[in-house]
Amino acid sequence: xxxxxxxxxxxxxxxxxxxxxxxxxxxxxxxxxxxxxxxxxxxxxxxxxxxxxxxxxxxxxxxxxxxxxxxxxxxxxxxxxxxxxxxxxxxxxxxxxxxxxxxxxxxxxxxxxxxxxxxxxxxxxxxxxxxxxxxxxxxxxxxxxxxxxxxxxxxxxxxxxxxxxxxxxxxxxxxxxxxxxxxxxxxxxxxxxxxxxxxxxxxxxxxxxxxxxxxxxxxxxxxxxxxxxxxxxxxxxxxxxxxxxxxxxxxxxxxxxxxxxxxxxxxxxxxxxxxxxxxxxxxxxxxxxxxxxxxxxxxxxxxxxxxxxxxxxx
Numbered sequence: 001x002x003x004x005x006x007x008x009x010x011x012x013x014x015x016x017x018x019x020x021x022x023x024x025x026x027x028x029x030x031x032x033x034x035x036x037x038x039x040x041x042x043x044x045x046x047x048x049x050x051x052x053x054x055x056x057x058x059x060x061x062x063x064x065x066x067x068x069x070x071x072x073x074x075x076x077x078x079x080x081x082x083x084x085x086x087x088x089x090x091x092x093x094x095x096x097x098x099x100x101x102x103x104x105x106x107x108x109x110x111x112x113x114x115x116x117x118x119x120x121x122x123x124x125x126x127x128x129x130x131x132x133x134x135x136x137x138x139x140x141x142x143x144x145x146x147x148x149x150x151x152x153x154x155x156x157x158x159x160x161x162x163x164x165x166x167x168x169x170x171x172x173x174x175x176x177x178x179x180x181x182x183x184x185x186x187x188x189x190x191x192x193x194x195x196x197x198x199x200x201x202x203x204x205x206x207x208x209x210x211x212x213x214x215x216x217x218x219x220x221x222x223x224x225x226x227x228x229x230x231x232x233x234x235x236x237x238x239x240x241x242x243x244x245x246x247x248x249x250x251x252x253x254x255x256x257x258x259x260x261x262x263x264x265x266x267x268x269x270x271x272x273x274x275x276x277x278x279x280x281x282x283x284x285x286x287x288x289x290x291x292x293x294x295x296x297x298x299x300x301x302x303x304x305x306x307x308x309x310x311x312x313x314x
Contacts, residue, residue: 017106019302024102034094035068038081041312043070052077085311086133096120098308100130101138105303109270110289135285138310139292141197148218150192152260153225155201155209156268158283159183184280186267186287189216190260195295198263200284210234226257263294 011020028034036047044050044061050070052059054077061070061079069078082088087097099120103111113128120127159182187209188198197216201208209230213223214237222240225231227247235241242255250256267290271278278286296303 019102019106019304021102024099024304028095028098031093031095034098035081038085038087038094038312039070039079041309042081043079050079053079086137087311092122092126092130096122097130100127101134101307101311102304104131104134104289105293105307108293109266110274110286112274112276132282132285134307135282135289138307139285139288141195141288141291141295142199146218147189147191147195147197147216148221149194150254151189151217151221151223152192152257153187153189153209153213153223153231154257154260154264155185155187155228156264157183158186158200158268158271159280184283186264186283187212188260188263188291189213190263192259196260196263196291198267198287198291200280200287210237213238224255224257263290266290266294 009022011017011022028037040047048060049058050061051057052061052072052075054075055072059075060073062073064071064078067078067080068082069080071078080088082090082094087094090097100116103116103119111131113124113131116122116127116131117124122130185201186198187201188196189212190196197212199212201212210233213234217223217238219237220239222242223231223234223238224242224244225234227243227245231241231243244250244252244255244257251258267287270290271286275286292307293303296306299306
C-alpha cells in the first residue's frame, strides 16, 4: 500500500477533477492570499513593482497594513486590486468569494443560493447577490467568435401555466394544455463536439431565430434543425440546411438534433432540480451559466481558473 501523507493531501490521479478543494485551500488559504493574487494578476507580475498612475512610470509598491491596497513608495498613491471587479466594496471575505466561484464551476447542474448560504455562513441576500454577479459578470458566453461546421439549432419553451387559468386548476380537462402566453422561448445553437450559444428570446417562438443564427454561425456551415417552419429558407443563407421530421423519426444518418436537445435537457433538469424556479428577468444569466460550463467542459485549464481570470479582466 502506497504511503499517504495525511498532512499534505494530494488529488488522486484517478480523480476526474481538474481542480479540487485541496488545491483551492493551498492556493487561497486566507483572504490575504486572495488579495495578493488579485494584486499580482491585475497590477504587479512580481508582486512588488507596478505602473503608478500618478508618477506615470513603474514604481516600487508596498502593502498597506490597514487597507486592502498597495501604496507607491515614491508618491504614496494607493492602488486597490478589487476596484473595478465584482469584489469591489464588498464586505464579504475574498476567500468566500473565490470559494463561491469554485462551487459554481465544480458542479454540473448548478448550486442554489440557499446552499451557498449554508456553505459559507452568509445571509441569503448576500449569497444570491454573489451568485447573481458571478453569472452576469463572469459567465457571459456571447463572444464574437462564430460557430462553424455542423451546427444544430433548436428552441424550447420555459415557464408554467398562468395561475387562475382553467388549465391550472386541478382536475381540469385542459390540465395538459400549454398556455404559451406564460412561457418564453430559449433558443440555442451548438457545434457538434464544440461550443454552444444560447439566448432567451423576448418575442414568441418564431421571433428572432434566423437573426440569431446569422449572428452566431459562419455562413459556410451546415445547419441541422427539426421541421419547424420558422427555419425555412436557411439553405439560401448557409452552406446547407438539413432537417429531421420528428413526427416520423429522430435520427436519419447524421441528421439529428440530439446534441442540442441534450444541452436543453441538462439546462431544464438543472433549473427544475436545483433552482426550482427562475424569474424571466434573470433567466438569461442562468442560461449563460449552463452554456459556460458546457463550453469549457473539456478545457485543459480548470473552469475555476478560467472564471477567476475573467474576474480580473478589464
